[in-house]
Structure formats: structure tokens, C-alpha cells
Amino acid sequence: MHSDPPPSLEKRYARIGVVLIAPTVLVFCAVILYPLISAIYLSLFSIYTPTLAGEWVGVDNYTALLASGDFWNAALNTLIWTVGTLMLQLVFGVAMALLLNQSIVFQSLARSLVLFPYFLSTVVAVLVWRWLFNDLYGILNHVLLIAGLIDAPVNWLGQMPNAMISIILVGAWKYFPFVVIVVLARLQSIPEQLYEAATIDGAGPFQRFTDITLPQLRDVLVVVVLLRAIWDFKEFDLIYLMTGGGPVRATQTLSLLVYEEAFRLNRMGMASTYAVAMMLVLLGFTLVYLRQTNRLEEG
Amino acid sequence: MAEVVFEKVRKTFGSTVAVNDLDLTIDEGEFVSLLGPSGCGKTTTLRMLAGLEEPSGGTIRIGDRVVNSVPPAKRDIAMVFQSYALYPHMTVGKNIAYPLKKRGIREPERSERVMATARLLELETLLDRKPAQLSGGQQQRVALGRAMVREPQVFLLDEPLSNLDARLRAHMRAELIELHRRIGRTMIYVTHDQLEAMTMSTRIAVMNAGVLQQFATPADIFHRPANVFVAGFIGSPAMSLVEGELVGSGGGDGERRFRVHCGALDVALPAGLLNRSAAPGPISLGIRPEDILLGSGHHTAAVGVVERTGHESIVRLEAQGTPLIVRAPGDTPIESGETVRFSLRVERLHIFDSTTGLRLNADTKDS
Amino acid sequence: MNASRARMIWSVVTWTIVLAVVFPLIWMIVTSVKPQSELFSIPPTLMPETITFEHYRRLLTDTPFLQYFRNSMILAVTTTVVVVVLGTLGAYSLVRFKYRGRETLATLVLFTYLMPSVVLVIPLYLMMAKLGLANTLASLVIAYTTFALPYALWLLRSFMSSIPVDLESAALVDGAGRMGAFVDVVLPQALPGIVSTALFTFILCWNEYLFALVLVNSDSVRPLTAGTMNMLITSFNIDWSLLMAASVMMSLPLIVIFTFLQGTLTKGFGAGAVKG
Structure with missing residues (x-):
């Protein structure tokens, strides 16, 4: 990449902002978003809790x-x-x-x-x-x-x-x-x-x-x-x-x-x-x- | 060289244009005011120069360096904020020392410079206080001290006096003039107060709706306003602006002669008052309050409200439907309701093209 | 005087209600120091005839209460530290930086803040089993993050946005970078807000029950809430004095925090919780 023209201030600041929020977003995805999506996914299965054996049942x-x-x-x-x-x-x-x-x-x-x-x-x-x-x-x-x-x-x-x-x-x-x-x-x-x-x-x-x-x-x-x-x-x-x-x-x-x-x-x-x-x-x-x-x- | 140059600088926020193609060159050591009503783009201009906003287009140079994308810390500028923005958790001494600390200036030099600045602003006894324990005027001095301590190339001041009471403001105006004289650095001063701009500046940049209207010395701005906006904005009370018609009245001696018809006013303009582009058509006639002389003359008007301040009287006239404002001596024997005769100092009338708003007087400098 | 009589009347009315509101808590303390013999006397004695700390002694020596207390403390402190560090950086980013997706992110935070734990508990249970974290304190820290992080972010965001932007601008002009301004100016200003958020987050974690019920099942990792309830459920004869003593002990940290937070409660918390 060329060094000139210098990256704009706004872009540099945005990068800092993204770095600051990144850990939060990662944790969010891992402990909230992923479980939420899997909850929706699980709702399409029939699962027996003790064995966790599942079977696809669609919208049943x-x-x-x-x-x-x-x-x-x-x-x-x-x-x-x-x-x-x-x-x-x-x-x-x-x-x-x-x-x-x-x-x-x-x-x-x-x-x-x-x-x-x-x-x-x-x-x-x-x-x-x-x-x-x-x-x-x-x-x-x-x-x-x-x-x-x-x-x-x-x-x-x-x-x-x-x-x-x-x-x-x-x-x-x-x-x-x-x-x-x-x-x-x-x-x-x-x-x-x-x-x-x-x-x-x-x-x-x-x-x-x-x-x-x-x-x-x-x-x-x-x-x-x-x-x-x-x-x-x-x-x-x-x-x-x-x-x-x-x-x-x-x-x-x-x-x-x-x-x-x-x-x-x-x-x-x-x-x-x-x-x-x-x-x-x-x-x-x-x-x-x-x-x-x-x-x-x-x- | 620390001149400051704006070239075709634009700033847009979403679809609103805050600053539109600004061209402005400020010489080293000048005291320039950016003057205009709120929302005119003056603060945005200052913040772009400070690096707190990034221009959407054009270039800003300080000296011969393009600073568009240079962070504020690397611009060698200092700024005084309208809110003062003193760090509440730091003492006065720490506030003033902060810019030095950030630039790696070590003790004991740091303390020496803080002391020198404090002495200059008479803050020595307050160095251990927190900002919240200071009066408005003292806070203002600390803000100034924090800006001065580093001796930057350019000082930026954003309405620094607007939170002070009237007396303190007058006092600080004088101090700022003195300060500028002593340190001789470029100062750029944002204000909506024309009195501040007129008294302190070497030149004033009048802005409106994101567009630079005129950039000239205070005297030029006052006596030769470049357009209707500047004419109406500068001067207190404001210049009377009357819509009318410019008509030719061929002088016979080869010189072009004009008259203006503005309702009841019918005035013959002196030869050579207008420039070459003047032509018969709709115009705005501008009359400063001090250019109307009461007592005699062939115009008459009804006297409306008279405001007496002691040393002068501001008189509102109505000349057959045309409102005029007059500044008269304080002892003028005049009462609301009577009819007066008045005359105009015709050589000082201001004529503006109604469609372009531009000044048509011959003394307008071509630029 | 009319005004002072009105004040008297309002005082009596208000204090009667206030005492009625806190009566259950007074009763909790009274019960916890009554001897067993007095507990079941009919009618009940309002003030105990003899005060005994026997129940507290039994609680600390005969039950796993101290273990539960230790678990709760580790859990709440760890979660709070993690969440407040992440939340402070994240909230600052949401408040003061411009980048794509920021608004969406803020909305998502709100949504998860209002999300019921019971929706997340099933997938989290499966996730912990898969990760081999089932029945560990770590699994609870992870689970607590799901409600504590959005909560802390939301509170911190409103605290941070009340700091004047001019202060940061001044720091930038004075020679600091964005992070320098954050450390030198924003953090000291946000500190009271950060402390309040930490304390509120601690309370939230300290009081959590559902995850503790589902995700752990042995006394060595059980926090206070689930542990004390377990004492109720598994005991043959419900020992109310012991349970009231446990309740008092469990509330002690809250009382300490509460006195500390009094000022913020009427101002900061109300604002933070509602304005968002």
C-alpha cells in the first residue's frame, strides 16, 4: 500500500473505535449471539436432555x-x-x-x-x-x-x-x-x-x-x-x-x-x-x- | 512561516453544508475574527483548523504543511474553548502543565514555565485549587494560561468571553489585545459579538450560512461592507436598508449621474459615488444611523420610539412608510409623535444591487 | 404552625408505610436471633425474649454456607471485573467513535439487556457440556456475562455520554492522542460512574439464581443463592431460623454496597436505567 495520501483522521479514529469495541463484540457473539441462534436451531429438534440425543423434527x-x-x-x-x-x-x-x-x-x-x-x-x-x-x-x-x-x-x-x-x-x-x-x-x-x-x-x-x-x-x-x-x-x-x-x-x-x-x-x-x-x-x-x-x- | 491558509475548504454533515468552499489566507501574527450569526460555520471552520473536524474537501495549511489529516496534537496549535474545558480533576497548576507534560517537557522546566504563565495571568495564588473552586473570570484565565504555556504557532479561541459578565468581558477584551501585542502569535478568534471582533481584530472574516461574506479590516468592514448581509450584520443599531430603484439622470457633462427612488425618499447621488457596474434597476439603499441628520433638510418623517442612553439617542423614524434608525446626540430635543425634518449625508450612502446583494459603491476594492 | 403540622402528618403517614415495607426484613433479623423454642410460640413474639447467635454459629460450622459465600464472592468479583473492563472500553467506543454498524450494535446491546435468561440457559447448558465446563465456576462466569455485560454497557454508556466532549477535544489539542485523552481525561471523569456500575453489576451477579440452579450441581461450586435454596429443599424439617440467618448473612454485602451507593441511587441509577 502507498503511504501517501495519509489515511484520514476519521478513518484512523474509526479504527480505534472498532478496536475498543472488538472484545465486547467477540464476547457478545460467543456467549449471547451464538446461544440465541442455537436456541432457534434447537427448537427444530426433539432432544432428550440427559443424553442430549437429538432428532430433526422441523416445525413440529x-x-x-x-x-x-x-x-x-x-x-x-x-x-x-x-x-x-x-x-x-x-x-x-x-x-x-x-x-x-x-x-x-x-x-x-x-x-x-x-x-x-x-x-x-x-x-x-x-x-x-x-x-x-x-x-x-x-x-x-x-x-x-x-x-x-x-x-x-x-x-x-x-x-x-x-x-x-x-x-x-x-x-x-x-x-x-x-x-x-x-x-x-x-x-x-x-x-x-x-x-x-x-x-x-x-x-x-x-x-x-x-x-x-x-x-x-x-x-x-x-x-x-x-x-x-x-x-x-x-x-x-x-x-x-x-x-x-x-x-x-x-x-x-x-x-x-x-x-x-x-x-x-x-x-x-x-x-x-x-x-x-x-x-x-x-x-x-x-x-x-x-x-x-x-x-x-x-x- | 505560520500563515494559515484555507483553500476551497468544505465541510458537510450528512446533507447539510456547514462550510462551503472557503478560501481564506491569514498572515502570520494576525488577530483574525471569524464573525457571524450562530450556525454560520465559524466554529466548524475553527474546529477544522484545530483538527477536531476533518474537512470534506479542500486543503488547510499551517505554514507550508497541509494539515487536513494531521491529528490535533501534531499541529502546534492551542485552543481556548467556550466552556473553558478545564480538566475538573486536575488542579490549576496541573491543568496548565498538561500540554507541556504531553510534549515531554520535564521538570524543572515544566514548573518554571507554568509559574511564568501563572504570573503573567496573575494566577500564582490559585495553582493548587481545582477549577470548580474558581470564579468564571479565573477559569477563563486558566484556560488562557493552558493555551499560552506552550507558545504554539497559532492560537484558536472559540467564543472565550461569552460566558463572562459584561464588565469582565470588556476587561478581558483589553487584556487579549495586550496579550496579542506582547506575544505576537497568530490568533484566530470565533465570535458572534461584533464589538469583540471590531475592537480586537486586525482583520475580520464575516461568515453567513457557511459562506465567507467579506474578509477585511474592521474599518473596511464597517465603512465598505461588501454586500447587504455584512451591511446589515455590522453596526449597532443596524444600518437601515431600504428597497428602491436606481435611475439614471444623465448629468449632461458626460459624467454618469444617478438618483435613487425609495418610496418617499428621492435622493440625488453625488457624482462618482457608484462604480462602473452600477446600472439603473432595483437596489437596496443602506443608511447608517449616524448618517441621518435631524433638524433640517427637505425630507420629513414621523418620530417613533426614542431610546435615550444619556450620551446619545436612538430615534426610530418613519418617512412615509419607510422605517429609518437615527443616532442623534443625547440632548436632541425630540419627542415621540412629532414630525421632523432630516437630511442625509449622501456621500456616505451605501448602494447594493438587489439581485446579487453586492456593493455598487465606487470605493469597493476589486479583488 | 400550619406548615410544621403538615410536615408531622406527612412524616407519620410516610414512615408508617416505610416501616411496613421494611417489616419483612426486620422480621428476618428478629427470627434469625430467636431461640428455636421461641420460634414456634403462638402468638409469635415480636421482640425476642432472649437473643441467640446459635443459628449463625450453626450456619457457619454445620453447613457449607462459607463455601457458598466464597463461591459467590469469586463469581461476582470475577464477572464484575471482566464485564466492567470490557464495558468501559466498549461504552467509550459506542459513545465517542463513528464507524459502520455502531447504531445497530447499540440496539443489539439493548435487546440482549432485555433478553430473558431462560432463553439462553438451554443453549448455554449444552455449550458448557460440550466445552467440558459443566459444573464449574467458569461456566457461571460465562453465563453471568450474558446479562452483566449488556447491563454494564448500557449504564456506562449513559455515564460516559454525560462527560462533556470539550474535555476530550481540549486534551487532543493539548497534545494527547485519542487513547491518551481517554486515559487522562475520560477515565477520571467516568470513575464514579464506573464504580457505581461495578457495584450494581456485583449485586446483579450476587443475586443471580437461574444459571446457578441449572449449570452447577455440587456444593463446591454452588453460589449462595442456589446453595441456600438447596438447604431449604433438601432439609427434612425446614429450619427457619437457620434460613433467616443465612438470608441476613447473604444480604450483608448488599447492605455495605447500598450505604455506599445511596447518593447515586436517587440520581445516577434512575437516569442510567431510564434514559439509556
């Missing part, structure tokens, strides 16, 4: 999926769980953020304490809640009995609809702090003048909330809902550890179904098919999220 798994009661049952459970826990997280999270935005005593301590469940291991959260929910010795039943709200100990995790309600509640408890963090950060960035101007214009506290706070929160709430919807949709640990999908399959979501197919029923091909179906749903979510954030960046 997909036709089986559409006809499978388990799949639709899990899809419905996923929907109920996601919508239920997300709504609670949202309402509770926004309310908590508004409270924590008030001037209260030990404000920063209160803020930190509220965030704690979010950073706790799901394993710890589940252990604690299973102990609280314990039908014989759990404190929850005792408190409710003393308060006269129930007359006999409730079986929280072994019956429907209690089991679904329980995981939705625990999910809300564990994840609402995320909503608090984001909303609180946004609340603090609303200029005080807006409220002062509204007060001068004669708006009361409620009007100030609906006319200023809510519109200012709207964009950030849309993003929070999307992110939380994605994360709740794919939740595995919490539900698996709380109920294991039971009683029977009453709280089995798609994530749990994938796990069960692959490692209990030893049907890896079928499990991959379920996983690919989940991936497609999430792809849709992600696209909506991207559109939304791009819109926010432009706006």
Missing part, C-alpha cells in the same frame, strides 16, 4: 406449541402476573415517590429503606416471605387472625387464587422501588417555579398535581411501564421459588414452563420452542421501548 414443535394447553395456560398466567404486579408496582411506586418527595423527618433514611427490597436477592425475599406466609407459624396469619379479618389460617401458597395473589403481592413489594427511584428522580427535576406559577394562577394542591406533576411524569412513566413489563414478563426466580408454578400449574408462567420442559421433562427441543416464542414477544416489547426512547430523545 411449533405446531405442537400452538395446540398445547400448557403453553396457553402459561401465557395466560404470565399475562395475569405481569399485569397484576405491574399495576401494583406502579400505583404503589408513584404514591410512595410522591410521599418521599414531601418534606418529612429523616427523609433520606426513609428513601434508602424503601429502596432496599429492590436490591435484595430474590432468594432472600422469597425465604422471608415464605416464612411470613407460613400457614402455621407465619406472622401474617396471626396478625390477620388477631385483627379478625380471617377466622382460620390461610393457605397462602398452596391454593388458588391465593397463590397467584401472593406472588403478585411479593412481586409488587420487591419491584416497586424501581418505580420509586425513577419517579422520585423525575419529581426532583420539576422546576419549583411551575408550582409557584400555578399557585399564583389559583390552582389548589389537587389541581397542581393533575396539571403539573402528572404531565411532567408522563414520559418517564411510559418508559417505566415498558421496562417493568419486560422484566416482569420474563420473571423466573420469584415465581419458581415461591410456588414452583403450583398448585399444579396454576401459577406456571412461560419462564417456568421453559425450565420445566428442559430440565424436568427433559424435552430441550420443545423448551427451546417455548423460549423462542418468549423471545418474539420480548422483541416486540423492545421495539416499542426503542421507539419510545427515541421519541423522547428527539422531543
